[in-house]
Amino acid sequence: MTIKVKIPTPLRSLTQDQGLVSISATNVESAINELEKQFPGIKERVCEEDGSLRRFVNIYINGEDIRFLDDLQSSIKDNDEISIVPAVAGGTIEI
Amino acid sequence: MSYEIALKCRECGRKFELLAIYSCEFCFGPLEVDYDYDQIKAKISKESIANGPSSLWRYEDLLPCDTSFKVDIGAGFTPLIKSQSLAKHLGLKNLWIKNDTVNPTWSFKDRVVSIAIARARQFGYQDLACASTGNLANSVSAHAAKAGMRALVFMPDDLESGKVIGSLVYNPILTMVDGNYDDVNRLCTELAASNNWAFVNINMRPYYAEGSRTLAFEVAEQLGWRAPDHCVVPMASGSLFTKIWKGFKELQHIGLINNLDTRMSGAQATGCSPISKAFQEGTKNFVPQKPNTIARSLAIGNPADGYYALKVMEETDGSAEMASDAEIVQGIKLLAETEGIFAETAGGVSVACLKKLVESGVISTDEETVLFITGAGLKTVEAVVDNMKPAIMISPKTEEFMDQFNKLK
Numbered sequence: 001m002t003i004k005v006k007i008p009t010p011l012r013s014l015t016q017d018q019g020l021v022s023i024s025a026t027n028v029e030s031a032i033n034e035l036e037k038q039f040p041g042i043k044e045r046v047c048e049e050d051g052s053l054r055r056f057v058n059i060y061i062n063g064e065d066i067r068f069l070d071d072l073q074s075s076i077k078d079n080d081e082i083s084i085v086p087a088v089a090g091g092t093i094e095i
Numbered sequence: 096m097s098y099e100i101a102l103k104c105r106e107c108g109r110k111f112e113l114l115a116i117y118s119c120e121f122c123f124g125p126l127e128v129d130y131d132y133d134q135i136k137a138k139i140s141k142e143s144i145a146n147g148p149s150s151l152w153r154y155e156d157l158l159p160c161d162t163s164f165k166v167d168i169g170a171g172f173t174p175l176i177k178s179q180s181l182a183k184h185l186g187l188k189n190l191w192i193k194n195d196t197v198n199p200t201w202s203f204k205d206r207v208v209s210i211a212i213a214r215a216r217q218f219g220y221q222d223l224a225c226a227s228t229g230n231l232a233n234s235v236s237a238h239a240a241k242a243g244m245r246a247l248v249f250m251p252d253d254l255e256s257g258k259v260i261g262s263l264v265y266n267p268i269l270t271m272v273d274g275n276y277d278d279v280n281r282l283c284t285e286l287a288a289s290n291n292w293a294f295v296n297i298n299m300r301p302y303y304a305e306g307s308r309t310l311a312f313e314v315a316e317q318l319g320w321r322a323p324d325h326c327v328v329p330m331a332s333g334s335l336f337t338k339i340w341k342g343f344k345e346l347q348h349i350g351l352i353n354n355l356d357t358r359m360s361g362a363q364a365t366g367c368s369p370i371s372k373a374f375q376e377g378t379k380n381f382v383p384q385k386p387n388t389i390a391r392s393l394a395i396g397n398p399a400d401g402y403y404a405l406k407v408m409e410e411t412d413g414s415a416e417m418a419s420d421a422e423i424v425q426g427i428k429l430l431a432e433t434e435g436i437f438a439e440t441a442g443g444v445s446v447a448c449l450k451k452l453v454e455s456g457v458i459s460t461d462e463e464t465v466l467f468i469t470g471a472g473l474k475t476v477e478a479v480v481d482n483m484k485p486a487i488m489i490s491p492k493t494e495e496f497m498d499q500f501n502k503l504k
Binding site: 056067 | 122
């Protein structure tokens with residue numbers, strides 16, 4: 001599956017300033033691992049050492065919080081858009 | 096004099112300059128103000144506080160802003176009232192009510208906005224903004240008016256008319272958003288990134304949130320410099336809850352109180368209860384909810400400080416409860432009928448949850464308990480209007496009145 005991932009400003013130093021990157025993945029977990037392959041260092045910013053999502057990072061698939069779906073196992077379809085969004089003040093930074 | 100020294104990430108501990116920033120650039124954890132407590136301890140005393148003004152500014156040495164920038168419309172130092180009737184009704188021997196309905200815009204939000212606007216002026220901002228469930232917009236609008244700043248306030252479009260008029264009267268730029276608070280907050284976080292505005296609960300949040308500690312300072316001082324056995328506090332984002340606890344801990348750290356064994360219990364509406372539900376399920380990883388409750392001021396489905404609130408409950412052997420809409424209305428009426436205090440829906444939540452905590456034995460009858468009532472009832476009349484005993488309607492004739500009056504007996 002080819003999907004697009006929106007990268008928030010604080011992580012763009014790792015993606016050569018790209019705000020939107022295309023990757024192949026079947027679920028959120030594999031998307032994060034694929035991002036790490038292409039942009040080393042990004043996973044430790046988004047995930048704890050045990051691979052779980054950091055407490056103040058939210059991930060959305062087409063605007064829906066993955067906690068309302070199947071968390072890191074949420075599946076991804078072709079052309080889906082994933083947003084990585086630092087959670088702030090109960091809300092989110094959407095860039 | 097103020098003694099803040101840095102912002103510190105609550106997750107990874109990295110330190111940052113005292114700027115208009117709010118999240119850690121490494122791990123995205125929230126930033127919190129760190130103080131030079133040794134200097135505060137050397138400067139502050141019970142006497143210096145007692146000689147201060149009858150407002151939250153009596154604790155200026157503990158507040159993270161230069162007080163020459165303060166905008167004072169009288170926030171804080173609200174009454175701590177000894178409950179007789181409600182205590183008896185609930186079966187508690189020792190109950191106090193912290194009545195924060197009497198703040199300038201009738202909610203505790205005047206405390207947090209006091210700090211946020213002072214800090215915003217210190218940073219040189221011209222515009223004060225917020226994402227709000229209502230009370231915060233009222234307070235931001237009022238304080239900005241006093242300071243001659245422009246106010247930009249954003250709220251969901253389904254709020255009570257008292258909350259809407261309670262902002263508009265101060266002539267802010269009020270934007271009502273088709274969505275819930277979490278949608279509003281998300282929008283505002285985007286706006287904060289691209290506009291040079293002081294969003295009190297976004298880029299000013301580390302400073303803003305510290306204002307809630309003044310509730311703990313006041314309760315301790317009003318009890319004769321000691322902490323109570325138990326606090327029952329309403330929770331929306333969970334910030335107020337965690338900051339009251341932080342306030343008590345700081346007082347102990349700087350030697351203004353000796354013992355601290357306070358248990359902290361949180362109150363939410365059943366229709367928006369991510370924190371209480373997580374507590375009852377024994378986890379600190381709450382699941383966000385889509386709110387559906389009359390307690391609009393507590394309707395934050397994705398609470399920023401939910402995790403930390405749950406940690407405080409664990410640390411203090413506290414608890415959490417939730418109240419249905421019907422129980423909230425009963426809570427409002429019970430408080431009004433027993434104590435003469437008309438609270439908004441959040442107060443109904445607190446009363447109802449206190450009742451449940453006593454009934455279930457979580458709070459024992461001899462625990463000295465403080466109930467936090469954080470907003471006034473005229474803001475949310477819609478919630479209770481259909482649950483009132485009707486008025487006697489007559490033409491101005493004695494016999495008509497006596498006739499109806501005698502029917503009441």
